[in-house]
Amino acid sequence: MAASAQTMAETAAEFGLKPDEYALIVRRLNREPNLVELGVFSVMWSEHCSYKSSRVQLAKLPTAGARVIQGPGENAGVVDIGDGQACVFKMESHNHPSYIEPYQGAATGVGGIMRDVFTMGARPIALLNALRFGDPSHPKTRRLVSGVVSGIAGYGNCVGVPTVGGETNFHRGYDGNILVNAMCVGLADADKIFYAAAPAAGLPVVYFGSKTGRDGIHGATMASAEFGEDSDEKRPTVQVGDPFAEKLLIEATLELMASGAVAAIQDMGAAGLTSSSVEMAGKGGVGVELDLDLVPQREEAMSAYEMMLSESQERMLAILKPGREADGRRIFEKWGLDAAVIGRTTDTGRLVLRRSGEVVCDIPLAPLTEDAPRLERPWVEPQVPARLDPAEVPAPDDWEAAVLKLMSCPDVASKRWVWEQYDRHVMADTLEESATGADAAVVRVHGTRKALALTSDCTPRYVAANPFEGGKQAVAEAWRNLTAVGADPIAVTDNLNFGNPEKPEIMGQIARAVDGMAEACRALDFPVVSGNVSLYNETGGAAIPPTPTVGAVGLIPDYGLRADFASMKAGQALLLVGVSHGELGASLYLREVLGREAGAPPPVDLELERRAGDFVRGLIRGGQVSSVHDLSDGGLVAAAAEMALASGVGVELAPTSATHAHAFLFGEDQGRYLVAASDPEPIIAAGRAGGLNIALAGQAGGADFACHALFRIPLARLRLANEAWMPAYMDEA
Amino acid sequence: MKAAVVVFPGSNCDRDTKVAIERATGAQVHMVWHAETELPAGLDLIVLPGGFAYGDYLRCGAMAALSPVMVEVRASAERGVAVAGICNGFQVLCEARMLPGALLRNAGLKYVCKPVELEVANGNTRFTAAFGGRRRAVMTVGHGEGNYFADPETLDRLEGQGQVVFRYRDNPNGSARDIAGIMSERGNVLGMMPHPDRAFEPELGSSDGALLFQSVLASA
Amino acid sequence: MKAIVHVFLKPGVLDVQGKAVESALHGLGWTGVEGVRIGRVIEFDIGGSDRAAAEAEIRAMCEKLLANTVIEAYRVDVGPAP
């Protein structure tokens, strides 16, 4: 600790602090920090904890709404779902750790996001995950897929929370930086939400959960650093998850909350003990004193620095009400958890740490949060391509081959190989999930007729082509997916995955994508209540495609009136709701069949989006239709094919536009739905009366997926094309 | 009917099982913590639920089989009380040697979660009487170690004595002779990998699991 | 003293994991590899200095918990403390 000023400034640079940031610390302290203090500042001011590059951008997102109980700023967002109940949810990334050690990286990602949810008093009831991998032919991809999927399964299955949905994409843009975004949804009583702010001085600070080891020291700063060629050397930072400990932690935490002993509570996530204690004290405007000797330790001779920065998993910090230590002791003993009172809140406004009787850190708390850098990073307007005229895009030479190619391409092919490894049914309230053929997962609110609809969406190729439209589209698609099962969309969580924000082009992607998301959220009354930012997703200077993942929650008042796309019946008419211009820019047809990535993505008309959605939801709620599918990747062909496969009934498509049949069939125009109807006339009339485009697009029946003269494919063949790709790929030695 | 569901640290189908029994039979269901050394009096059914007791570390069910409450569970079984182990509970019963054989890693080496079609191989048991001669049932499985193993003589004996209660119609895990569920010689201890506790009403895709609990009710 | 316990599946029990590893090794070009078996090894320290007594204790642990003798066989080695 007796390092010279010179050395400490150098260490600061190694910790990722910029010279001006270091100077600010010295000014605030009126002296040089010691190593522990420097460590505390460096993690609190890291991108991961401080959101220094993105805060200005995030401020643009709408966060208020009639149902919002808690917006961004706590561990998770909270929305009102009626009857005194609340839904608590958030999404978080574990990208870098999953690339380094896919199983543990993904597993601890799931563990971390669950802790954010039960920390607020909610029982986790569903998990989703949004995964982006590199090109299937990249030598690392298969191993990463296999490790990530078994890590998610290994953790979620053991804890006993169903993994009900998600997405899996492949693109060479993720070769060196995969994305693992996990979302957790929980249920709580609206009047029993728990927060992090320490309410007063003089209260005991209790540590409980697993012991502290040297896991992931500096993980939070690692998550904010670009990968170099030496990323294999960053190994010691790998954290190992213990889902069994997490399960005990959930039960113990909820029991402790129910006992009335908890005044404030916070999980130890990134930057563990540092960020949890700083945030609890900081939010409550009090100080905190910890005696680190009392922290349950797994390894010998840990320094104060190591203990403060350890990212050992499955740990919690709680501030108890006066005199309630005995409740804690009883509950921790029952669940076999390590626990200790490690300190108290104070009225000094300072963070004071002791180790072996010595004060090893004594700094004011305010600068850690208030002075955290908030950067107005420079950005440039992204270059966006012009709209692609359908007339300039060739039709397929071989229609049948094109349809089969599309349905078996990695992004569209069935992900059964993935989701069959996830327990989707535990808790016995899952109604729709990955396997059942529905645009959103549907999970009952236990013991009621209500259900939550859950989805996660982003189309990175759109965002790459036009960040603003792509950002809008991600939100609109999430809203549409919730609508397609009959839910009222309520609120959004997001995970902004981008490259290095110090580059103005990347900052431009962030700024415009967030603008697009904000516009869509406003237009659709779809506030953002929580989220996470993951930057520096670059290797060797190449950034990932911009990927602002949107997770969303909707409410179904009575799950008896909902829709899926697996119940279409022979003889039903297929109605297409929405406007079709034949947008082929940035489409899957272009990429997978023609091998081109070009053109503007389909624009989203938010006003039409809303009208079409409200109309379709009305049909579902009125019991007029029960089989609905939104149109997205692969356009009408993919949507109709998926309905046919899920329902086990053939479809004969009837292109309404004679010109450019391929643009009509493969175009990815937004704001559209396919609806199966036994009595189509009144629906068409009602739609048109409401000013909507609605037309007959096909007929269900037979055993083929067909479109008049263009193609006729037996369902069995289509199914094989759709199902075979992933198992064949994963089982290749 | 009076039933108990044992809760081990790491059980995660305990609530599901309670709800399933209540909805299927109207029975009163007690939750019994694994550290208890006594069970409620007058039980007609004890269920060891699914989950990952003790994290399934070392071997699935191994540590749970040594839990204090298992002494009473065994004693109750010896007195003829119906005991059912579902999924992880089946693993616990095998580890406790209350049922023969063992559950190995799935042949596909992966956790598998999916609906399976079952053959009711013995419809004349305390656990299947309410199937009323129905030979088919649908439930879901969700496990990584459900590959039933026993030596050939044991398998012959199980088959010969009608102790095979359920079979898979399309084996998801490599189980010997497609076995999905077996019972003890005396017929009062059942172990099965599929989840009747996730198949108790049509909204869940099947209500066949309710018949299992109703069978026990009828014999109570 | 240091205890080392090896636990393997008994010969009649198909070692699916061993089989999978064997075919993966073949796929990677190591075609000469045969008879792959995968087991568990459990190491721990145990007090006392009477080797025979320790070994008896450890066998009892195996019978009770560390191995499932329906499907597994075990081997116990006791050495001096490391």
Place this chain on the structure above:
Amino acid sequence: MKAIVHVFLKPGVLDVQGKAVESALHGLGWTGVEGVRIGRVIEFDIGGSDRAAAEAEIRAMCEKLLANTVIEAYRVDVGPAP
């Protein structure tokens, strides 16, 4: 020749199984047991008779497949064919 590969978590990496087994053994009354670590052992036959060459091959197999070197360390023993 016979290859025996032991794979253990590197020091400092949380061994969740070891931790669980240790507390179970304590619960069963074996309170003197400490420092339980659980690993994998992989045994197989490998052709040839050049011990050093075989060992190099087996190390390559460990790096490529048998061990996850991010969190695990391994030890290779080669002996004569059984």
